Amino acid sequence: AQRVTQPEKLLSVFKGAPVELKCNYSYSGSPELFWYVQYSRQRLQLLLRHISRESIKGFTADLNKGETSFHLKKPFAQEEDSAMYYCALSGNTGKLIFGQGTTLQVKP
């Protein structure tokens, strides 16, 4: 079964502080992992995917198969990063499953 767990409902940091949003997954095959972001009053949009190993808006995420984790990190948070972040997992059945979401609040 596919499962995604985001243990933190809310993460509150000050501007300039490092950020780490946790994501753990359960899947027996080779997972496709993503981070999506939802800014206030906007649609969900892709932030990054594990296969690309890219940095988007200063965010990075590394797939750790041993720990079944895909944590999202940014060294210096900005106020415009305040949003809801979702970790998502896709397997080979076409299903895309999301975690519970973490609200990131960056205080000035």
Place this chain on the structure above:
Amino acid sequence: NAGVTQTPKFQVLKTGQSMTLQCAQDMNHEYMSWYRQDPGMGLRLIHYSVGAGITDQGEVPNGYNVSRSTTEDFPLRLLSAAPSQTSVYFCATRTSQLNTEAFFGQGTRLTVV
């Protein structure tokens, strides 16, 4: 190029009423899905489709029906609305290729009284 279009944006239903949420896409994507978004529960998959004529249940399918007669449309039907179905509903599409991005509609806010 409209992308993913959901209608209506807002809806209030009385308990026991039925309705259909519409989702249309013009990107020729094979995969389409319906999610509901609730505080503290995240996005939960209701039903999904990997192509015209093929649908399957997600995590929370009870009380909802879907059909996929065309590539473009994937309506979600509430047969007899209940207050527990008060939520924000999102439709999403993506291609069948690996590691591709899902595109979301703007959401439908449904209240069942």
